[in-house]
Amino acid sequence: MSPNSKYVYFFGADQTEGKAEMRELLGGKGANLAEMASLGINVPPGFTITTEACNYYFKKDKTLPPSLWDEIIKNLKSLEKAMGKTFGGKKDPLLLSVRSGARVSMPGMMDTVLNLGLNEDTMKALAKKTSNNWFAHDCYRRFIAMFGNVVLGIDGEHFETILERKKEKRKVEFDTELLVDDLKGVIKDFKALVKKKVGHAFPEDPVEQLRMAIEAVFNSWNIPRAIHYRRLNHIPEDWGTAVNVQSMVFGNMGPTSATGVAFTRNPATGEKKFYGEYMINAQGEDVVAGIRTPQPIAKLKEDMPASYDELLEVYQTLENHYKDMQDIEFTIEDNRLYMLQTRAGKRTAAAAIRIAVDMVNEGLISKQEALLRVPAEQVDQIFHPMIDPKSKVKVLGKGLGASPGAATGKVVFSPDAAAELARKKERVILVRTETSPEDIHGMSVAQGILTAKGGMTSHAAVVARAMGKPCVSGLGELSVDTRKKKAWLNGTEIKELDAVTLDGADGRVMLGSVKLVQPRITGYFKQLMSWVDKVRNLSVRANADTPHDALVAREFGAQGIGLCRTEHMFFDEDRILLVRKMIVADKEKTREEALKKLLPIQRSDFTQIFKAMEGLPVTIRLLDPPLHEFLPADPKEIKALAKQMKVSPSALTKKIHSLKEANPMLGLRGCRLGLMFPEIYKMQVSAIIEAACKLVKKGTKVYPEIMIPLVGHVEELRQVRSQLDEVAQDIIKKAKVKLDYKVGTMIELPRAAITADEIAAEADFFSFGTNDLTQTTFGLSRDDSGMFLPEYIEMGVLDRDPFVSVDVSGVGEFVRIGAEKGRAANKKIHLGICGEHGGDPKSIEFFNSLKLDYVSCSPFRVPTALLAAAQAAIKDPKP
């Protein structure tokens, strides 16, 4: 930051210093206000204090830059001139809003002060100027409460209580029913409260108010909920927030005034239709906070036709200019339209897809731009479950379908309860009167969100859509008692842990767990995906263990199976007994008998999977988990098994006990099983090759790839491979067919990565098992990490969960080294990923940069991975 920095940028009809591109310096809101002003759109003039000033403030122990105040006063003068009003003036006082504005939108996270500049004198002047004494007093009491809360740190509830008591005393329901004298009493009580709480009088000097408010906005950058939001969204601490100081306009000046928010297209579906809500005679915060349920925007055409037409024109201008769907805030003050904000609107994945495709068709954006417009990590939302149309459901009520998708789970009434149950892997539905930023941690773990208050743009709705979670909002008939942990809906009592189902598409709330089904894919999606294949470098395969999963994956665009886990097949009811017999067999003969019976079953598994994937490669991993995972632990089950197996329970218990390990993750598993019990792998390879040979004979194209897990030393692979090749060649020879099969290995141990050159000499392919590689690289058991990983992220020790998004500098480095060494030693080697990270867009970007051949992920993540691969290729166009 240079000492000559300019810290303040003015915007208004006559003079505008900023522009949209200056988002880093002016924050999103400030940059867009400046841009709108430049476009000739009517915005209340004002000025933006830069994020650099905020960073200076925190770096210098909360001191403002020395030159800042002079700049503010200079801009304040310009603002007075533009508005023809005087700040603190006793005739026509200029009132200000002071708002935060970070580089990216952080909804509800930062604090705002409205009506700043009011004191006893300017209130009177406002009353006189607007000829509305009630309005002036109402503004003043709102200002004191907001300033008292946000700037002075007094609990808002105290102000609320004073107001409620007054209403009770006056026996009225709404604030608007209070008389001017009542408001005067409220103002007096508010001021007394402030004096009592902070030890000095409420500041009357408008300039002092402004200074305090600006510092309060800066300080709000570091309040816990803002920090929490940043952590959750990976926003760097050092971005800072800008402060927007803007002249006030009033949507609450009576019936010719209004305030509203709108989206230029439908944020839930993407339909090209103006979409929003407004309230007559209300201040902006009333709409967003969801306290009153607002009117749909179409109705504004009836209420204020001129303003409505102007709004339509503005929205067209904005969309054409920004070439993206906009989320706008506006206020109509006495029939004059002011735009308060515009920004790219948050949207569901379905909407993002439709908007992107529509905008290509409208000629607004290119196909590559369209691909970048759809957040890959959200694509699987469109495959989110929906209510099975054939289910009989008991609908308790219907609210707004605020975020699509269906969800079922146990009811909880607090975010803490949601978090606690979620930790126990329970599916929960968070039910609240309305949500606020304090609820984020509960919302993020819930399956779905249900609120009694709030519209389509309420906090709950916006956040749920961003999270891709089903949400039903504004269900007025719902009443919630958080303390009693109960809710009532149209006569039905809902207790904590009762099962309910939400349909976030149509707003229905149903009793019990309703069956959910997967939706079909839309034409918009197909069109988008058709562009994907032209740009991406990475292939995308699926992790699929059954013929059904294989078919689903193929329909979603999978180009093969990257991981078929054979152990899942072992757990099937018809074979688990054979598997168990095989494991506890003390004699080789008993083991071989059991394996002999398993062989045809496995062969049929593979036959079906090969058929489902005809023409595409299928990577089959040989048995990986420790054998004791297949055995029962419960004494009753052991007894039953002993009886079935005709052995004594105590002998069986002893055998099971002898297989127990201190650290099974690091024990007798993977290729170690293959070396200790070669007959198991031989059976599996026989099943694979026999199935393949039979299909080849029938003319089916099969490309089996046999994958050896947990190789740490080349010699393990060499020995296992030589045994298996012998088995395979034997079968192929006998079958007299030509079958091309590959043998490769997982790279999932640090030693495998660092000696990948040695291992590559024995492998046709590597598949990086980034799940296990993350475990061993970090020395971190996924099963046990729950005891501290969430806190680690909370404390900022780790940026993000390394099991979700690959840890580039550690685990990623091993993938890089493994790929580099592997290719150096074996030019033909094929490289892929089959850990969970194969479906994570951030990770895919990294894997693309390493020029791997493919990623493999769960079938429903295939479209995400395909899109992410395309986006990675567009962003990193190196050949």
Added chain:
Amino acid sequence: MSPNSKYVYFFGADQTEGKAEMRELLGGKGANLAEMASLGINVPPGFTITTEACNYYFKKDKTLPPSLWDEIIKNLKSLEKAMGKTFGGKKDPLLLSVRSGARVSMPGMMDTVLNLGLNEDTMKALAKKTSNNWFAHDCYRRFIAMFGNVVLGIDGEHFETILERKKEKRKVEFDTELLVDDLKGVIKDFKALVKKKVGHAFPEDPVEQLRMAIEAVFNSWNIPRAIHYRRLNHIPEDWGTAVNVQSMVFGNMGPTSATGVAFTRNPATGEKKFYGEYMINAQGEDVVAGIRTPQPIAKLKEDMPASYDELLEVYQTLENHYKDMQDIEFTIEDNRLYMLQTRAGKRTAAAAIRIAVDMVNEGLISKQEALLRVPAEQVDQIFHPMIDPKSKVKVLGKGLGASPGAATGKVVFSPDAAAELARKKERVILVRTETSPEDIHGMSVAQGILTAKGGMTSHAAVVARAMGKPCVSGLGELSVDTRKKKAWLNGTEIKELDAVTLDGADGRVMLGSVKLVQPRITGYFKQLMSWVDKVRNLSVRANADTPHDALVAREFGAQGIGLCRTEHMFFDEDRILLVRKMIVADKEKTREEALKKLLPIQRSDFTQIFKAMEGLPVTIRLLDPPLHEFLPADPKEIKALAKQMKVSPSALTKKIHSLKEANPMLGLRGCRLGLMFPEIYKMQVSAIIEAACKLVKKGTKVYPEIMIPLVGHVEELRQVRSQLDEVAQDIIKKAKVKLDYKVGTMIELPRAAITADEIAAEADFFSFGTNDLTQTTFGLSRDDSGMFLPEYIEMGVLDRDPFVSVDVSGVGEFVRIGAEKGRAANKKIHLGICGEHGGDPKSIEFFNSLKLDYVSCSPFRVPTALLAAAQAAIKDPKP
């Protein structure tokens, strides 16, 4: 191998083609026979077939090189000429011995055939020539049995049975009491046995015998016990063995003949005194096999004074020539001395040290040569326990003190039983009539070995000395019944699992477990160690957790403590309850109360350790293991603890259960504990710094180094360190002293190694924890690896146990990367090792090559590490 290779090298008085330096080609035995011949020492002439011929044989599917046979015949002619005898001749037949000879000595591992060339005709000629019909028949029957066993693969027991039956029939005890006619009968029966077993007659053609014997020696390179020995001793498969074909001389030609083995110095103590044994009228194998107990060499002076004097002269020549203690074999045939073999003698560590020091003082070798002469891995043998002189012992009998040191353990009578009990961590004493190479696996796990038969150079004695294990051999009063699992010694019955104690120094066998004590260090050792410090680069520290260990380590030469594990302190009886209270505390207050009580105890621990290590650095590792390790698992113990802690048993059980982990090795431990429960680390750092400050005030020099375990990400270290620095600075400030303390971290996770540059910025030192690093690099739990690691080594998947000797290409690579990145980012960083590998000479050689600053090992390994560090520096003299 070039096609023009010369495969056969002659040696003899007149013509010798090989020399000592050709050990790789001629094997140790062949090279030294050639060398002796060149020195003018009388060796029976012969020729050596090279190891290259052996390698050719195995590479070409057991075919001899085409040119080989011509070479052999040519050399056979030379040999006939040198001896004046004819191979297969009917007048004066040349008889041959055919022996293996690998590059390094593999005692008893390879097969030998003596008296080759005998058939009915040559036997008669031999009888005539020697005028000893009995001798000729005895040679022939021995030859048939040996050839039948070694070359034709017939179990030796069958021949033994025929002989025994004949003795029973004749009612005689010794072979020598049989008459010529008896021997004729035996020979007839032997031949019938051969025909029955192999389907053809015993080969009468001497040339055919020779060809078969040579191939048998080659084949014996790959018999299981040879493979096992190579694996155990890390001898590469592709070294191959040479074959020595040598003219026979006979120690069994009557009372003027003898055979013996000797060491030029005492192999147990190193004393410069001729040391060995001989038998009159015996063949060489009789001495080594330990079947009869031989005479001490000094007695030869009386029996055959001329030969004795000649032998003394030869031994002096050999020592002066080889400049090392020699292990020689000789035969006296009719008063003429022949040397059959010389090689560097195996010796105990104590002997190695004394011989090396003496030879420096005698001017034979340099100090650096002396340092290389003592196998570092054996140095700790000299600290092996001895019988506490104050103990009352019940001596059952006294045999030969064949390998020094005392051992106590449970009696087993078979190597398999030894291996099985050892797996259960039992200490065992292997008791055998005599040992053979088949017993190696039992010997290697036993604490000590006791045999009824065999002298100081018997198989048991030689192998035990090489292994550094106590051994009592030749205890004639001992009789062993392996089937009944019982032994009798001077009237006492010894059953399997009875406890006995051996003193391998004086040969005593005692009943029960006698208390053992540590010996003091000798002057020879001190002299050797005084040379060590001048050449080594690595410092050596000790892993010591108690003041006592610290003092022992210091006495052994430790230059500080590299690892003081604080958790061991937690297990002490007087504090485990406090630790448990601290762990199960649900409230922070309860935890802090317990910690408050632990603080003064820990402070006193550290005070004493600092005092013991005054002036030297002490690295203290903060709490590392998962907390549940401190809690009881047994319901009874839980109940007792609950009572002590005044909580309900069920609540305590639940708490304990909640701390259980699926993979504790990868769970909540190390610095993760420090971040989740900062109060624990704060208490420990307070104790360390308070103790240090108090001592500094008194003028004691203390250098505390605080070590944070299990760091995987720099941010972990940064956060823990900043908390701890605050605590430390506070205490130092209050104490008003100057205290230099360091904070560093273990590098024991692959991620730590690969991001060592980041971590180095926050660390004053790294200590590579190669134990855990091996676990995570291989994905291999040390606790569980017993299920397959032994088989892995057996199968050749791994060369050696990576927990014993560092895996250079995997784990070592991480140490290399960690050291390199660490130094690049922080030039001042201090680097050490504190895993088990810190005491392993092979690993130390590697760490020396990385130019680490120090290794740290258990106190008793300190001398080993010091010597190994010196040897590494001598071998790798790069600056």
